[in-house]
Amino acid sequence: MTMNVYIKDLAGHVGGEVTVQGWLHNKRSSGKIAFLIVRDGTGLVQGVMSKGDVDAGVWERVQQAEYEASVRVRGLVRADDRAPGGHELGLTDLQIIGRSSDDYPIQLKEHGVDFLLENRHLWLRTPRQVAIMRVRDELVKAIRDFMYDRGFVNVDTPILTGAIGESAGTLFQTDYFDLGTAYLAQTGQLYNEANAAALGRVYCFGPTFRAEKSKTRRHLTEFWMLEPEMAWCDSDCNMRFQEELVSYLVSRALERSRAQLEELERDVSRLQAVTPPFPRISYDEAVDRLQALGSEIVWGDDLGAEDETLVAQDYDRPVFIYNYPKQAKAFYMKENPDDPRTVLCDDLIAPEGYGELIGGSQREDDYEKLLARIREQGLPVESYGWYLDLRRYGTFPHSGFGLGLERTVAWVCGVHHIRECIAYPRTLNRLSP
Amino acid sequence: MTMNVYIKDLAGHVGGEVTVQGWLHNKRSSGKIAFLIVRDGTGLVQGVMSKGDVDAGVWERVQQAEYEASVRVRGLVRADDRAPGGHELGLTDLQIIGRSSDDYPIQLKEHGVDFLLENRHLWLRTPRQVAIMRVRDELVKAIRDFMYDRGFVNVDTPILTGAIGESAGTLFQTDYFDLGTAYLAQTGQLYNEANAAALGRVYCFGPTFRAEKSKTRRHLTEFWMLEPEMAWCDSDCNMRFQEELVSYLVSRALERSRAQLEELERDVSRLQAVTPPFPRISYDEAVDRLQALGSEIVWGDDLGAEDETLVAQDYDRPVFIYNYPKQAKAFYMKENPDDPRTVLCDDLIAPEGYGELIGGSQREDDYEKLLARIREQGLPVESYGWYLDLRRYGTFPHSGFGLGLERTVAWVCGVHHIRECIAYPRTLNRLSP
Numbered sequence: 001m002t003m004n005v006y007i008k009d010l011a012g013h014v015g016g017e018v019t020v021q022g023w024l025h026n027k028r029s030s031g032k033i034a035f036l037i038v039r040d041g042t043g044l045v046q047g048v049m050s051k052g053d054v055d056a057g058v059w060e061r062v063q064q065a066e067y068e069a070s071v072r073v074r075g076l077v078r079a080d081d082r083a084p085g086g087h088e089l090g091l092t093d094l095q096i097i098g099r100s101s102d103d104y105p106i107q108l109k110e111h112g113v114d115f116l117l118e119n120r121h122l123w124l125r126t127p128r129q130v131a132i133m134r135v136r137d138e139l140v141k142a143i144r145d146f147m148y149d150r151g152f153v154n155v156d157t158p159i160l161t162g163a164i165g166e167s168a169g170t171l172f173q174t175d176y177f178d179l180g181t182a183y184l185a186q187t188g189q190l191y192n193e194a195n196a197a198a199l200g201r202v203y204c205f206g207p208t209f210r211a212e213k214s215k216t217r218r219h220l221t222e223f224w225m226l227e228p229e230m231a232w233c234d235s236d237c238n239m240r241f242q243e244e245l246v247s248y249l250v251s252r253a254l255e256r257s258r259a260q261l262e263e264l265e266r267d268v269s270r271l272q273a274v275t276p277p278f279p280r281i282s283y284d285e286a287v288d289r290l291q292a293l294g295s296e297i298v299w300g301d302d303l304g305a306e307d308e309t310l311v312a313q314d315y316d317r318p319v320f321i322y323n324y325p326k327q328a329k330a331f332y333m334k335e336n337p338d339d340p341r342t343v344l345c346d347d348l349i350a351p352e353g354y355g356e357l358i359g360g361s362q363r364e365d366d367y368e369k370l371l372a373r374i375r376e377q378g379l380p381v382e383s384y385g386w387y388l389d390l391r392r393y394g395t396f397p398h399s400g401f402g403l404g405l406e407r408t409v410a411w412v413c414g415v416h417h418i419r420e421c422i423a424y425p426r427t428l429n430r431l432s433p
Numbered sequence: 434m435t436m437n438v439y440i441k442d443l444a445g446h447v448g449g450e451v452t453v454q455g456w457l458h459n460k461r462s463s464g465k466i467a468f469l470i471v472r473d474g475t476g477l478v479q480g481v482m483s484k485g486d487v488d489a490g491v492w493e494r495v496q497q498a499e500y501e502a503s504v505r506v507r508g509l510v511r512a513d514d515r516a517p518g519g520h521e522l523g524l525t526d527l528q529i530i531g532r533s534s535d536d537y538p539i540q541l542k543e544h545g546v547d548f549l550l551e552n553r554h555l556w557l558r559t560p561r562q563v564a565i566m567r568v569r570d571e572l573v574k575a576i577r578d579f580m581y582d583r584g585f586v587n588v589d590t591p592i593l594t595g596a597i598g599e600s601a602g603t604l605f606q607t608d609y610f611d612l613g614t615a616y617l618a619q620t621g622q623l624y625n626e627a628n629a630a631a632l633g634r635v636y637c638f639g640p641t642f643r644a645e646k647s648k649t650r651r652h653l654t655e656f657w658m659l660e661p662e663m664a665w666c667d668s669d670c671n672m673r674f675q676e677e678l679v680s681y682l683v684s685r686a687l688e689r690s691r692a693q694l695e696e697l698e699r700d701v702s703r704l705q706a707v708t709p710p711f712p713r714i715s716y717d718e719a720v721d722r723l724q725a726l727g728s729e730i731v732w733g734d735d736l737g738a739e740d741e742t743l744v745a746q747d748y749d750r751p752v753f754i755y756n757y758p759k760q761a762k763a764f765y766m767k768e769n770p771d772d773p774r775t776v777l778c779d780d781l782i783a784p785e786g787y788g789e790l791i792g793g794s795q796r797e798d799d800y801e802k803l804l805a806r807i808r809e810q811g812l813p814v815e816s817y818g819w820y821l822d823l824r825r826y827g828t829f830p831h832s833g834f835g836l837g838l839e840r841t842v843a844w845v846c847g848v849h850h851i852r853e854c855i856a857y858p859r860t861l862n863r864l865s866p
Contacts, residue, residue, distance in 0.1 A: 042584065068826045097827075099827075121822060133586060153566060154570045155566055155856045157857065159642075162864050174607045174617070179864045182605075184607070194555075195557060195856060197456070221593070423588045
């Protein structure tokens with residue numbers, strides 16, 4: 001019996017006979033010679049078979065095998081620089097494990113995106129989607145390594161929550177036994193703040209839900225978000241941490257996902273420019289610049305996606321815009337002592353039009369100021385009892401942020417729409433498969 | 434200015450003066466000498482201050498500082514084998530950053546569990562809870578490392594899903610725009626199977642929801658689950674992978690979480706016994722043994738928690754019970770060719786009464802058999818169209834399992850109730866904080 005080998009590991013078996021298990025990705029056959037491309041999730045390999053070299057039964061099975069049939073092939077590994085992956089198999093056998101059929105929905109041609117999304121469970125088998133999923137996996141692991149190596153404690157925050165949140169209008173809700181309504185969390189931040197008082201530096205990293213009726217290429221109703229929270233860290237410390245993290249993620253993809261970025265035809269020179277420090281401009285400067293460019297923004301407005309793209313176009317790496325007006329941001333952000341009309345916060349905007357990767361802030365640690373802000377925004381004070389406790393019992397300077405995983409994957413991969421950056425995207429119009 | 438140092442890093446600063454930022458965990462003071470215990474999330478350290486050595490203002494602040502006030506202390510690091518963590522600070526200064534008060538809810542005494550859960554945001558600050566959260570963090574990272582090092586691709590599966598699932602009776606549901614009802618996923622398995630056909634070996638690891646009215650020490654309505662899925666892996670391969678994973682997790686905790694296991698007074702000799710291979714007994718043998726022990730179980734019943742504990746008590750490490758009757762298990766499990774009344778599955782039962790850690794199976798890969806099972810169980814065939822596609826287009830042998838994170842943490846930590854093994858437990862009666 002020959003050894004089962006993953007396609008990615010063929011380099012270690014040159015000159016030997018191996019078995020590869022996978023799916024038939026493509027086939028060309030003349031009367032005498034057949035070229036098969038097999039994929040196994042770790043890569044693609046071309047196999048070559050001559051009719052004269054094999055039994056009639058084997059040749060017959062090669063003729064039968066359809067696109068996306070699952071197969072077990074045996075062959076001799078040959079180094080071949082021209083082949084994808086650098087190796088070729090001289091095939092001696094093929095077994096069909098599971099037939100496919102001519103009605104396989106996704107053919108090697110262009111399809112409309114609605115059709116592809118409806119067949120997402122099969123679309124994921126194509127090389128471009130495999131590459132995106134592998135880059136996502138690498139970035140997830142890079143995030144976990146980065147946080148762990150710096151002593152952060154991963155504390156998972158709850159999805160099902162009582163009344164608390166930024167704004168109930170954009171929350172999904174469900175009945176919860178005899179306790180009334182539960183909401184699906186938009187953020188773990190408030191819990192992270194409690195956890196930071198227990199453990200120092202913490203993070204959560206899980207799915208997040210927004211019932212927003214947004215139909216842009218940057219919005220999903222369910223997406224993954226990394227949210228670190230750091231005790232004894234001010235807004236400047238927060239931005240320094242963010243640029244270190246983002247630079248690390250990009251360098252890790254360049255180091256370990258090179259084959260995938262090539263598959264995606266990503267211009268890696270754009271990623272190589274991403275090193276700290278990142279440029280920082282204040283909200284005030286951003287508004288001046290936008291007005292000079294003809295934008296109708298006035299001081300006090302939040303920046304829209306177009307504004308962000310306009311500001312970011314001057315830079316070859318992500319840019320921080322910091323210290324926004326209080327009225328444009330959430331109640332928990334710390335008042336700026338140097339300009340109390342503003343708060344100590346930052347948005348990190350990706351280059352090349354990929355938009356906001358991160359929103360972060362130092363948190364308001366003064367009990368009275370926080371209470372006043374909750375009241376000003378008309379939020380129910382009674383729901384924030386435990387959150388206010390953090391300012392009553394040993395309050396402390398702390399900061400944190402949220403990094404959107406799919407937006408980061410889209411930027412690193414150079415993918416236009418974030419719906420391709422999660423396996424089963426959920427949008428206003430899509431809940432399946 | 435002295436250097437800010439984490440308590441865990443004091444060993445590198447013996448003989449030097451440092452600043453530690455944290456919270457006052459305990460204080461004893463006579464008229465002339467004060468002993469303070471400070472925690473910072475990375476550990477505890479005792480500081481000693483003599484009235485005669487410091488300014489009157491400093492001594493006054495030490496008298497004022499309450500339990501759980503946040504403080505910045507400066508002092509000389511001394512090695513001291515008797516001290517917790519092996520170091521002591523000779524204090525020269527203390528600043529109070531955030532006052533606390535005498536009504537701090539959680540005192541250094543016994544409280545009832547309902548009270549503690551109601552104050553979970555503060556309860557998490559206590560050493561036992563810090564230790565559990567740190568072990569959980571270590572196990573999460575160990576899982577991520579184990580999967581990554583073996584070439585698995587993390588593919589996050591959706592929480593919000595259409596009609597598909599094991600049984601709608603135990604699902605939370607929410608309105609989803611104009612698309613009707615969305616359910617919160619109980620498992621990512623069916624999606625994992627599609628992903629395995631694209632990427633070979635995959636896993637999801639995220640929160641999972643069960644709207645079950647269970648009130649046991651082993652049930653939560655929201656919990657985290659690791660779910661690997663492996664193409665070209667049969668039931669035996671599946672069990673071998675499970676025992677390798679679980680043994681690795683235990684060895685990793687023994688290696689890197691020793692201080693936390695000591696804090697929890699865990700008998701580590703029980704954990705040291707956990708090495709592969711794990712014993713395996715068939716469902717048939719388990720029933721015979723249970724009947725001999727006086728259980729009323731009859732062939733065909735699923736094993737209850739008490740049955741599992743009875744079977745597991747004979748072993749010093751987790752035990753597999755494999756190949757249950759079809760009627761006791763889910764529709765997607767593969768029929769056992771050697772005994773078609775049963776399916777190719779396994780439950781992995783922890784020792785010491787901690788119950789089921791894992792449920793796994795080889796999946797039914799025959800289209801007609803799977804379709805028949807869906808119909809037999811009265812499930813809506815139309816909801817399983819995309820899942821059935823996986824058997825229509827290149828079906829393949831594959832297996833996978835689900836490992837409950839909180840149950841694993843409870844077992845490793847020796848914690849009786851899994852509500853302490855997640856930061857903000859969600860149960861039938863609890864949705865806050």
